[in-house]
Amino acid sequence: MTEKKSEKNLISEKNLIIKVKNLTKVYNGLKAVDNISFGVEKGEIFAFLGPNGAGKTTTIKMLTTLTKPTEGLVRINDYDSVSQENEVRRSFGIVFQDPSLDDQLTAYENMDFHGILYKVPKDLRQKRIEQLLEFVELWERRNSLVKTFSGGMRRRLEVARGLLHHPQILFLDEPTLGLDPQTRTHIWNYIKKLNQEEKVTIFFTTHYMEEAEKVAQRIAIIDHGKIVAQGWLNELKEQTKTKSLEEAFIALTGYEIRDEEVK
């Protein structure tokens, strides 16, 4: 199996589309993210896991230019996340953990708004919006206000919107949180198809270990702001002498329940 490749082969710096070195974020004296380093290769599906409050969302915020690192370096698609913000922003799409649609606008308007912000030319924009809304099965509802949509429909719309400008990387922060199994399967199928057909690099977080186990090629686990393990799925299981990712996760991060720090 190709998954047996060792990590050393992977860190051929050249193929890394996400490069993180000694990244640290301090909020009010607390280290939310503490000196982490990792890399994601072009075209892979990478899972970033960790208990609540471990630093996942803060890391994603730094990778996506929403928050500036206290220390360390982030390079996305070979651009620096601080000095080349706009180039970085053009390189990725993101589905946030919390909803980020305007529910007073229709599905189509939300898409169109996004397309204009990302300077997708009009003809292309119209074509892609139709394709993507068909893809997530919302084309019929394109002229309905988003406030009439269910949680699953909103999520699908957000995935479609994140793809509108053809990003090279798609960040998904708990994309299936609170959704029923049908919708979850559906969304992951889209994402896998996207990765295979369009070669979009996927970086995602989730609390559903079975999802990560099914979808991810490589995994990093963060706890208390530090990366406690990273590698191929099999490597993590071997390292912890466990049979599933869920067991490996618990072995690495312990049984204790975490309090999420609210910033």
Next chain:
Amino acid sequence: MNTVYILWLRQLKRYFRSKSRLIGSLGQPLLFLVALGFGPIYQKAAGGSYIQFLTPGIIAMSVLFTAMFSGIEIIWDRQFGFLKETLVAPVSRMEIMIGRTLGGATVAVIQGTVVFLISFLIGFRIKDFLYLPLFFLFMLLIALLFTALGTAIASKMEDMHGFQLIMNFLVMPLFFLSGALFPLQNLPRALTTIVMLNPLSYGVDGLRGALGAGYQFGFSQDFLLLGAATGALLVIGSYLFSKIEL
């Protein structure tokens, strides 16, 4: 340019789609006009029609409220997540700020115009239609000023709890201490000073002058001071907005 346009358009769409906001924001100025406008006290005290005096003040009020609210809407966008969508896009904060502010100001000017039209039903008359462009100019300046002020405040506010505070301790005093409801002659000195420091006073006076009820400070003073305040707030608002981190 397209970025500015789409953000402007979004503000307008949101405004016209929110029926409760449309009706609610017209109710208050109407109430003021009807409740105060027919009061006989003013006639007895100073002579002249209070409706003529009051209407520009009420128009200023509705522009002030709507503009402030539009600026503060950023808190809603933060709460409901849409702010992230705009901040993570490859456009400058400046463009976002300009689009939002123009959108909010346009909505406020529309609101002021509606109140202006309705006031005719209650008996308001203007002396000279030639000065209408000046009327719109002053409405626009007031609208820009307070949309920018709202934006500046909302950029620093983490949640919605401060909203009532701002309404009660900033917007209401700004309105009451602007000469919108009463003439500025023979006021106690302390009060006069406060009124002179309030940029809205020049807006109210400018509107009143343009609609033919007479300037107290004069056109140039109104225009320069209000314009300067608007310019300053736009700069401050843009700066604070550009510093938002999520």
